[in-house]
Amino acid sequence: MTHVLTALAWPYANGPRHIGHVAGFGVPADVFARYMRMRGHDVLMVSGTDEHGTPILVQADAEGLAPAEAAAKYNRVIVEDLEALGLSYDLFTRTTTGNHYKTVQELFKTLYDNGYILEKKTPGAISPSTGRTLPDRYIEGTCPHCGFDSARGDQCDNCGRQLDPTDLIDPKSRINGEAPKFVEEDHFFLDLPAFADALNSWLDTRTGWRTNVVRFTKNLLDDLQPRPISRDLDWGVPIPLEGWIDRPDKRLYVWFDAVIGYLSATIEWARRSGDAEAWRQWWSNPEAVSYYFMGKDNIVFHSEIWPAMLLGNNGQGTAGGAPGSLGELNLPTEVVSSEFLTMEGKQFSSSRRVVIYVRDFLERYSADALRYYICAAGPENQDSDFTWAEFLRRNNDELVAGWGNLVNRSIAMAAKNFGHIPEAGELEEVDRELLETTRRAFDEVGALIGSNKVRAGIGEAMKTVAAANKYLADTAPWKLKDDPKRQGTVLHTVLQAVSDLKTILSPFLPHSSQRVHELLGGEGVFAPMPRIEEVDDLDDGGATDGPYPVLTGDYSQAPAWESVPVRAGTPLEKPTPVFAKLDPSIVDEEIERLDAP
Ligand SMILES: [Zn+2]
Numbered sequence: 363m364t365h366v367l368t369a370l371a372w373p374y375a376n377g378p379r380h381i382g383h384v385a386g387f388g389v390p391a392d393v394f395a396r397y398m399r400m401r402g403h404d405v406l407m408v409s410g411t412d413e414h415g416t417p418i419l420v421q422a423d424a425e426g427l428a429p430a431e432a433a434a435k436y437n438r439v440i441v442e443d444l445e446a447l448g449l450s451y452d453l454f455t456r457t458t459t460g461n462h463y464k465t466v467q468e469l470f471k472t473l474y475d476n477g478y479i480l481e482k483k484t485p486g487a488i489s490p491s492t493g494r495t496l497p498d499r500y501i502e503g504t505c506p507h508c509g510f511d512s513a514r515g516d517q518c519d520n521c522g523r524q525l526d527p528t529d530l531i532d533p534k535s536r537i538n539g540e541a542p543k544f545v546e547e548d549h550f551f552l553d554l555p556a557f558a559d560a561l562n563s564w565l566d567t568r569t570g571w572r573t574n575v576v577r578f579t580k581n582l583l584d585d586l587q588p589r590p591i592s593r594d595l596d597w598g599v600p601i602p603l604e605g606w607i608d609r610p611d612k613r614l615y616v617w618f619d620a621v622i623g624y625l626s627a628t629i630e631w632a633r634r635s636g637d638a639e640a641w642r643q644w645w646s647n648p649e650a651v652s653y654y655f656m657g658k659d660n661i662v663f664h665s666e667i668w669p670a671m672l673l674g675n676n677g678q679g680t681a682g683g684a685p686g687s688l689g690e691l692n693l694p695t696e697v698v699s700s701e702f703l704t705m706e707g708k709q710f711s712s713s714r715r716v717v718i719y720v721r722d723f724l725e726r727y728s729a730d731a732l733r734y735y736i737c738a739a740g741p742e743n744q745d746s747d748f749t750w751a752e753f754l755r756r757n758n759d760e761l762v763a764g765w766g767n768l769v770n771r772s773i774a775m776a777a778k779n780f781g782h783i784p785e786a787g788e789l790e791e792v793d794r795e796l797l798e799t800t801r802r803a804f805d806e807v808g809a810l811i812g813s814n815k816v817r818a819g820i821g822e823a824m825k826t827v828a829a830a831n832k833y834l835a836d837t838a839p840w841k842l843k844d845d846p847k848r849q850g851t852v853l854h855t856v857l858q859a860v861s862d863l864k865t866i867l868s869p870f871l872p873h874s875s876q877r878v879h880e881l882l883g884g885e886g887v888f889a890p891m892p893r894i895e896e897v898d899d900l901d902d903g904g905a906t907d908g909p910y911p912v913l914t915g916d917y918s919q920a921p922a923w924e925s926v927p928v929r930a931g932t933p934l935e936k937p938t939p940v941f942a943k944l945d946p947s948i949v950d951e952e953i954e955r956l957d958a959p
Contacts, residue, residue, distance in 0.1 A: 364403050364404070365403070365404045365647055365650035365651070366651055366652075367628070367645075367650065368398070368407040368652075368653055369408060370407065370654075370655050370656075371386075371656035371657065371660055372412035373409075373412065374412045374417060374418075375411035375413045375433045376432070378436065378719045378721055379720055380718055380719050381703065381719075381723055381736075381748065382702065382705070382710040382748075384449075384732075384736070385741060385748075386701075386703065388444065388447065389447070389736040390737075390740065390742065390816050391653075391698075392407070392447075392448070392869075393737065393816050393819075394812075394814060395450055396868065396869035396917075397808065399920040400868070400922060401808070408451065408452060408453050408627035409455075410455035410456045411454075411456045412623070413437065413456055413457045414458070414597060414598040414619060414620070415516075415617075416497075416616075418433055420514075421436075430458065434907060434908075434910065437456050438910075441912070442721075442911075444892070444913055446721075446724050447724070447729050447732070447733070448729055448733070448873055448889075449892060450890065451915070452914060452917070453630060453914055455627050456906065457623050457626075458906050459626075459901070459904045459906055460899050460901025460902050460906075461626055461629060461633070461899070461901050461904070462599075462623060463904045464626075465629055466599045466614065466626065467602035469688065471602055472674070472687070473674045476675075476684070477556075477683060478552065478556055478679055479551070481550055482549060482550075483546040483547065483548060484548075484590070485545065486527075486546070487501055487515065487527045487544055488542065488543050488544075489542065490541075490543045491538065491540060495594050496527075497594050497595050497596065498514065498515035498516035499595075500537055501527045501533050501535060502514055502533070502536050503515075503530030503533035504531040504532055505518040505520060506525075507523050508520050508523075513530060515527035522659065526590075547594075549592045550590070551589060552591050552667070554586040554666070554670055556674075557586070557669075557670040557673050557674065557680075558583060558586050559680070560678050561586075561666065564669060564673075564693055570813060571696055572699060574661075574701075575661055575665055575698075578661050579666060579697075586666075593612070593615045593616075596610055596611055597905075598616060601613070601614060620663075621667060621668040628644055630900065631914075634897070634914075642689070645689075645691050646689050646692070647692075648692070651695040652692060652695045653694075654694050654697050655699075656699055657699065657701075675690075701741040701744050703741045703745070703747075704745060704746070704748070705747070705749075705956075706748070716956065726948075728874075729873055730871040731761065734757070734760070734761050734871060735748070735753055735756055737820040738756060739817075740817065742815070750948065750953060751949050754944055758943055761941050764824060764827050764828065765863070766939060766940050768827055768830050769878050771834060772834065772853065772860055774936055774937055776853045776857060777936050777937070780853070781933065782930070782931050782934055783882075783929060783930050783931065784849075786855065786930070787850065789855070792837060793852070793855040796833045796856070796859055797858060797859065799829050800830070800859045800863065803822060803823060803862070803866055804862070804925065807822045807826075816870070820870050823863065833859070837852045837856075854928070857882065858925075861878075861925075862925045864882070865924075868889045868921070872889035874941065875888060875889045876888050877940050882928065882934070883929075883933055889920075890915060890916065893915055894912070895914055896909045896911055897911075897912050
């Protein structure tokens with residue numbers, strides 16, 4: 363048994379999330395976590411909403427809300443969506459908690475004491491008419507990279523690049539239109555060059571990473587520069603140094619606090635579990651492993667910056683130093699990055715309405731239908747395109763006609779002819795072959811999920827479904843009315859295959875595996891699900907404004923990853939369909955919805 367940290371990218375709480383987000387990290391990580399639990403590992407799956415930075419402030423302004431209110435609003439929306447998808451977080455929390463602020467400040471202090479945080483003069487914007495600091499988000503100008511004419515002082519919403527206000531062509535104040543004046547101000551920088559050698563040696567020890575991540579990271583390491591970690595901003599984690607902690611206009615940069623969320627969420631989980639030190643099993647134990655899941659736009663934070671911060675905490679950069687109060691912390695075992703999901707050939711974009719929100723999707727279709735599409739056709743190794751026609755085809759031809767049909771036909775036939783799972787008589791070659799195929803699928807599908815090849819994994823599982831459907835066609839038990847012994851043997855065999863397949867498919871399709879478990883006469887929880895709990899902040903000092911929802915769950919009942927013999931005599935009833943067949947008219951309806959003004 364190994365301690366396995368499953369760390370998922372933190373969705374940004376400035377609006378509801380679309381299916382591209384959950385395709386990139388949510389579903390693939392959940393498949394991995396569920397499988398690792400079934401293999402008996404001690405899995406901890408953590409994340410939360412990323413709630414600082416200017417996009418929150420801009421959204422709050424647009425809605426006439428305080429930043430904390432806007433963050434709380436979308437935190438709740440996102441928590442509900444992730445629960446509906448069945449993502450089995452041990453803790454899904456937020457970056458505005460007092461616990462998170464404390465952890466961030468602790469890590470900052472260690473990095474500072476170890477000499478990895480540089481204080482430098484850098485041009486900051488002030489308003490010439492008032493003499494006051496002009497926060498980045500209130501500066502607008504033309505993006506030097508793409509020419510977009512309303513890029514903000516921190517980021518271009520068109521090309522997504524991070525910017526400094528001085529990068530903008532023709533910068534203007536969004537408050538009164540005047541050109542800002544730039545004056546030298548003190549800011550903090552993470553000394554990334556101090557970790558160049560340590561990062562290179564660490565990366566050389568990594569095996570099994572996707573080639574895109576390794577190549578991208580190697581390129582980054584060729585040109586490391588100190589990176590700003592403080593900002594002219596009034597929303598974020600205060601800088602924990604004398605002379606800074608009380609300044610209302612200086613905060614830590616949002617990315618700096620967000621990556622520390624993996625650690626603070628584990629600590630929060632431990633504190634809520636009643637054993638406040640339990641988090642060390644996943645962070646300080648040298649045998650523990652950690653897998654980080656994200657979209658490709660976030661690789662830099664997970665393969666370069668977060669490892670650098672951990673090395674700095676451990677005193678393992680060129681400046682040396684010693685671990686702080688958190689002790690020595692583990693670097694990522696693997697950074698698992700996916701590509702992008704486009705939709706009907708276009709990049710997802712909320713502003714241009716090229717978007718399908720998770721919530722809207724789940725109002726009309728089942729969670730497992732979406733999970734199936736993401737697993738079978740998601741952007742695992744290359745950008746992939748979501749089309750409604752392909753969704754319809756995969757749902758109807760693969761999920762309903764393949765797996766759903768196998769479950770329905772085999773259980774219906776056994777229920778009608780026997781009323782229970784029949785006894786198996788002597789097995790023939792064809793029976794043994796099918797059982798051998800499903801037993802082998804445990805090894806094959808398991809090895810694929812374990813190396814984060816979800817697409818190939820579900821493909822292998824569905825091949826096994828096809829083998830079981832072929833077995834039914836070949837043995838034709840409906841023609842064996844005059845030979846009840848043989849008919850019972852065939853149905854027993856196929857029900858054993860169905861039972862094995864519901865186990866093999868449960869990391870991908872947990873909701874329907876639970877249903878199949880019940881249709882086969884099973885009781886209790888087969889595929890454990892997350893639940894929402896309302897909790898109070900554990901500490902003062904954060905920015906939550908009252909109780910908030912977290913996603914958590916008891917996953918200790920996860921079944922083992924193995925074939926369990928079905929019991930002859932278990933009563934069966936006529937099944938209702940596990941999956942809904944969709945009418946082809948949904949394709950036009952959905953495309954019309956997208957084009958609606
Ligand atoms: Zn741009």
